[in-house]
Amino acid sequence: MCSHNCGQEVTVVDGSVVNITGVDGHPRGSAGPGTEGTLCPKGLGQQDKTHDPKRIKEPHIRKNGELQKVSWEEAFEFTADRLVSFADEYGEETLLDATSWAETPIFSTVWRELYGTPERISRGIHVCAGPTFVTGGMMGVGSNNRVPDYQNSDYIIAWGRNQLNSFAGQFEAKGTLEAIENRGATLVTIDPQHTITAEKSDKWLPIEPRTDGALALAMANVIIEEDLYDQEFVENYTHGFDAYKEAAADMPPEDAAEITGIPAEDIREVARGFAEAAPRAGISVWTGTAQMGNGWKATQNITALNGLVGNIDRPGGLRLWEYASTASFGEVCEMDYTNRAQFKEPAITKYEEYSDYPVRHITDIAHNLVPEMVDNGHINGIVVHHDDPLKDGNAEEWVRAIEEMALVISIDAYWNGVSRNADVVLPEATSLEKDTLGTGNWSAYPNHKWVTGGKAAVDPQWNTKPDFDILTGIASAMAEKTDNDDWRIFEQWDSHEDFIDDQLSTLDLTLEELSSGEKNYELVEEYDYEKWKDNDNFVFRFDLDQVGSFAQAAEEAGMSTAPEWIPPGTYGDSTSDEYPLEFYDVRSVFFSHGSNQPQERLQDHFAKRNDLNEEDYRGNYLHINPEDAEARGIETGDMVTVESKTGSGELMAHVTENARPGFVTAEYGFGETSATPDGEGMNTMTLHDKQMDPITGQVDRHIAVDVKPEGGD
Numbered sequence: 001m002c003s004h005n006c007g008q009e010v011t012v013v014d015g016s017v018v019n020i021t022g023v024d025g026h027p028r029g030s031a032g033p034g035t036e037g038t039l040c041p042k043g044l045g046q047q048d049k050t051h052d053p054k055r056i057k058e059p060h061i062r063k064n065g066e067l068q069k070v071s072w073e074e075a076f077e078f079t080a081d082r083l084v085s086f087a088d089e090y091g092e093e094t095l096l097d098a099t100s101w102a103e104t105p106i107f108s109t110v111w112r113e114l115y116g117t118p119e120r121i122s123r124g125i126h127v128c129a130g131p132t133f134v135t136g137g138m139m140g141v142g143s144n145n146r147v148p149d150y151q152n153s154d155y156i157i158a159w160g161r162n163q164l165n166s167f168a169g170q171f172e173a174k175g176t177l178e179a180i181e182n183r184g185a186t187l188v189t190i191d192p193q194h195t196i197t198a199e200k201s202d203k204w205l206p207i208e209p210r211t212d213g214a215l216a217l218a219m220a221n222v223i224i225e226e227d228l229y230d231q232e233f234v235e236n237y238t239h240g241f242d243a244y245k246e247a248a249a250d251m252p253p254e255d256a257a258e259i260t261g262i263p264a265e266d267i268r269e270v271a272r273g274f275a276e277a278a279p280r281a282g283i284s285v286w287t288g289t290a291q292m293g294n295g296w297k298a299t300q301n302i303t304a305l306n307g308l309v310g311n312i313d314r315p316g317g318l319r320l321w322e323y324a325s326t327a328s329f330g331e332v333c334e335m336d337y338t339n340r341a342q343f344k345e346p347a348i349t350k351y352e353e354y355s356d357y358p359v360r361h362i363t364d365i366a367h368n369l370v371p372e373m374v375d376n377g378h379i380n381g382i383v384v385h386h387d388d389p390l391k392d393g394n395a396e397e398w399v400r401a402i403e404e405m406a407l408v409i410s411i412d413a414y415w416n417g418v419s420r421n422a423d424v425v426l427p428e429a430t431s432l433e434k435d436t437l438g439t440g441n442w443s444a445y446p447n448h449k450w451v452t453g454g455k456a457a458v459d460p461q462w463n464t465k466p467d468f469d470i471l472t473g474i475a476s477a478m479a480e481k482t483d484n485d486d487w488r489i490f491e492q493w494d495s496h497e498d499f500i501d502d503q504l505s506t507l508d509l510t511l512e513e514l515s516s517g518e519k520n521y522e523l524v525e526e527y528d529y530e531k532w533k534d535n536d537n538f539v540f541r542f543d544l545d546q547v548g549s550f551a552q553a554a555e556e557a558g559m560s561t562a563p564e565w566i567p568p569g570t571y572g573d574s575t576s577d578e579y580p581l582e583f584y585d586v587r588s589v590f591f592s593h594g595s596n597q598p599q600e601r602l603q604d605h606f607a608k609r610n611d612l613n614e615e616d617y618r619g620n621y622l623h624i625n626p627e628d629a630e631a632r633g634i635e636t637g638d639m640v641t642v643e644s645k646t647g648s649g650e651l652m653a654h655v656t657e658n659a660r661p662g663f664v665t666a667e668y669g670f671g672e673t674s675a676t677p678d679g680e681g682m683n684t685m686t687l688h689d690k691q692m693d694p695i696t697g698q699v700d701r702h703i704a705v706d707v708k709p710e711g712g713d
C-alpha cells in the first residue's frame with residue numbers, strides 16, 4: 001500500500017480478513033534473520049480497509065452530469081470512448097498521468113507508450129522529496145542518500161527525519177534501534193519538533209526550520225578545520241572540493257548558531273562525533289529538509305558531508321543499495337508496439353510561458369503549476385490512480401482545475417475530492433485483494449538484493465478489480481475502439497500472476513514459490529560494499545558544475561553549483577507582523593498520506609495519541625507551543641482558525657511543548673477534498689499557494705500563518 005512491501009501474514013475466515021501480523025525475518029518488516037516481523041498501524045489498517053463499507057463499491061460513469069453505477073464492461077467502453085474523443089479534441093499529450101502507488105508497473109505502458117501522453121506528475125520529485133532524490137543522483141550516490149546502513153553504524157543522524165514514527169515496525173526503525181542496542185551507536189536527531197525519534201536520541205538539535213543548509217556547512221567547517229575528513233577519498237574520488245571548502249570556511253559554527261538557534265558547541269560536538277565515527281557514520285534525510293524553497297541547497301550541503309568523511313558505500317555509512325534484477329516490461333513483452341509518447345511535444349517544453357515565480361525545473365511538470373497549465377490549455381485531462389493531488393499543495397487552485405478539466409479518470413478505493421468530481425470512477429481492489437510483487441533496495445540485509453510477493457488473501461470486495469485488470473480492461477476496450485493492435489499486448493498474459501511470473505523469470509522464481517510456505521520473500525543476489533572502487537566513472541560531486549541540466553537551472557535561479565547557504569524566504573514565505581507563525585505539515589503514524597483517514601479505529605488511536613479522544617472531533621490537530629497559545633488565548637480542545645495570505649481553515653488546537661515556539665504544525669490528508677469529506681479537519685494545503693523549490697519544483701510546505709481562536713480577530 002505504500003511501496004515499502006512489508007511482509008504480511010493474513011488470517012482469513014470465511015472470506016474475511018480477521019488478523020494480520022508481520023513476517024519474521026522479512027527484509028523490510030524486521031531487523032533481519034531470526035527477528036520478529038511486525039507492521040505499522042497503516043499495515044495493520046489493511047484489515048479494516050479491505051472490508052470498509054465506505055469504499056467505492058461499483059464502477060461509475062458520469063451521464064447527464066450525474067455519476068451513475070454501471071457494469072465494468074460499460075465503464076471500460078465509456079472510458080475508451082472518452083479517451084478517443086479527448087485525443088481528437090485536445091491531443092493525447094494534454095492528458096496528465098497522476099499515478100502514485102500503483103501495484104502494477106504497466107500503467108506507464110498504458111498511458112505513456114500506448115495512449116501517448118508524455119505528461120506525468122511525479123509523486124517522488126515534486127510532492128515527496130525532490131531535492132533529496134535529485135541532488136543524491138547528481139552528486140553521484142543516487143537517491144540512496146536517504147537511508148544509511150543503520151545496523152552497522154556507530155553514529156546515526158536523523159536529519160529532518162522521524163523514522164521511529166514514519167517507519168514504525170519496519171527495518172528503518174528497527175535498524176536504528178539495533179545499532180543503539182548492539183553497537184552502542186549514538187543517535188542524533190535534527191528536527192524542530194521533539195519527535196519520538198528525538199526522544200530516543202542521545203542528542204536532539206532543535207533547529208530553526210529551513211536553516212539546515214547553514215548547519216551542514218558549519219559541520220563541514222569544523223571537520224575540515226580540524227582535519228577530520230577522509231583525505232584519501234576526497235583526493236581520489238571527488239570533484240569540486242575547493243568550492244566546497246570555501247563555502248564551509250564562510251560558515252563558522254558561531255555564525256551558524258545565530259542562524260539555526262543551535263549553540264556552536266553542539267555543532268562542534270556533532271561534527272566531531274560524526275567524523276570520528278566515519279566511515280561507520282550515516283545520515284538519514286528525506287522529506288524534512290526537502291519540502292522547502294531552499295531544500296535543494298539544504299540537501300546538497302547535507303549530502304556533501306558523506307563525501308567529506310568518505311562513508312560512501314562503507315559498512316555503517318551511506319550504502320549504495322541495489323535492487324533485485326526482475327525482468328522489465330520490455331524484456332517480457334513478446335509483441336512489438338510503438339511508443340506513441342515519443343512523437344508528442346511535452347507541455348513542459350512550454351515552461352518558458354509560465355508564471356512570475358522563478359521556475360526552471362529539471363524534471364517533469366511541477367505539481368503546483370498544473371492549475372495554471374489547465375488555464376492555458378496545456379493540460380486538459382487527468383488520470384488519477386492511487387493518488388490525491390488535492391492535498392499536496394496549491395489546493396484551492398487544484399480543486400478548481402479538477403472541476404475544469406475535460407476528462408477526469410479516477411482509479412481509487414475511496415470517494416475523495418477527485419473521485420467525486422470524475423467522469424469515470426474505477427474502484428480498485430486494495431492490497432490484500434490482489435497478487436503483488438515487490439522489490440526494493442534498502443533492507444535489513446545490507447548485502448542482499450531481495451524480492452517479496454503474495455497472492456490475494458481474499459477476493460476483490462464488492463464489484464472492485466485489481467489495477468492490473470483495470471488497466472488491461474481499458475486496453476482491450478481501446479483495441480476495439482481504435483483498431484490499433486498495439487493495445488492487445490497484454491493479451492499475452494492470462495492473469496496478473498502470469499505477468500508476475502514473467503517478471504520473476506530472471507530470478508528463477510514463480511509467485512507460487514515466493515509466497516507459499518513460511519515466508520513470502522527471497523534473498524536473491526549478494527553484493528558487496530565499496531563497489532565504486534571498480535567503477536572508473538564513479539565520482540562524488542561536491543560541485544555540480546559538471547551536470548549540465550543543473551548548471552543551467554542554477555544559473556537561471558541565481559544559485560551557485562557548489563554548496564552554499566541560501567536563507568529561508570529567498571524562495572518561499574517569510575513571517576510578518578500579519579502572519580507571525582511558520583506552519584508546516586507533519587505525518588501521523590496512523591495515516592498514510594490521504595489513504596486511510598476514513599478508518600474509524602485509526603481515527604480513534606490518533607485522537608488518543610493526542611489525548612483528545614474524549615472530544616467529539618476526529619480531524620487533524622493544530623499543534624502549538626504553550627507560549628504562542630497563551631498569547632492568543634488558546635487552550636487544548638479549542639477550535640482555532642489558521643490563516644495564511646491565501647487561505648484559511650478550522651482545526652482543533654493541541655497545545656504541546658513538542659511544538660517549537662513561533663511554529664505550528666498539523667497532519668495533512670484531511671478536509672473536504674479528502675477521503676473523509678464529511679468529517680472534521682482541514683486540508684492544510686488550502687493555506688498554500690505556489691511556494692516551491694525553484695530547481696526541482698518540489699512543493700515548499702513552510703507557510704507564514706496566524707492562528708486565532710475560532711471567531712476571534
Ligand SMILES: Nc1nc2c(c(=O)[nH]1)N[C@H]1C(S)=C(S)[C@@H](COP(=O)(O)OP(=O)(O)OC[C@H]3O[C@@H](n4cnc5c(=O)[nH]c(N)nc54)[C@H](O)[C@@H]3O)O[C@H]1N2
Pocket residue numbers: 002042128129159160161162163165166167190191192193195207208209210211212285286287288289292584586587588589590591592593
Ligand atoms: N505513518 C506514516 N508513515 C509514512 C508515511 C505516511 O504518510 N504515514 N509516508 C511515507 C513516505 S512517502 C515518506 S516520504 C516517509 C517520510 O519519512 P520522514 O522524512 O522521516 O518524514 P516525517 O516523519 O514526516 O519526518 C520529517 C520531519 O522533518 C521535520 N522538519 C520539518 N521541517 C524541517 C526543517 O526545516 N528542518 C529539519 N531539520 N526538520 C524539519 C518534521 O518536524 C518531521 O519530524 O514516510 C513514510 N512513512
Ligand SMILES: Nc1nc2c(c(=O)[nH]1)N[C@H]1C(S)=C(S)[C@@H](COP(=O)(O)OP(=O)(O)OC[C@H]3O[C@@H](n4cnc5c(=O)[nH]c(N)nc54)[C@H](O)[C@@H]3O)O[C@H]1N2
Pocket residue numbers: 100101123127128129287385386387388389391392393411412413414415416428429430431585586592593594595596668669675684685701
Ligand atoms: N500537505 C502535504 N502533502 C503531502 C505531503 C506532506 O508532507 N504534506 N507528503 C507527500 C509525500 S512524502 C508523498 S509520497 C505523497 C503521497 O501521496 P499520494 O500519492 O496522494 O498517496 P496517498 O495519499 O497514500 O493516496 C491517495 C489516494 O489513494 C487512495 N487509495 C487508498 N487505497 C487505495 C487502493 O488500494 N487503491 C487505489 N487505487 N487507491 C487507494 C485514497 O483514497 C487516496 O485518495 O504525499 C505528499 N503530500
Ligand SMILES: [Mo]
Pocket residue numbers: 128129
Ligand atoms: Mo513520500
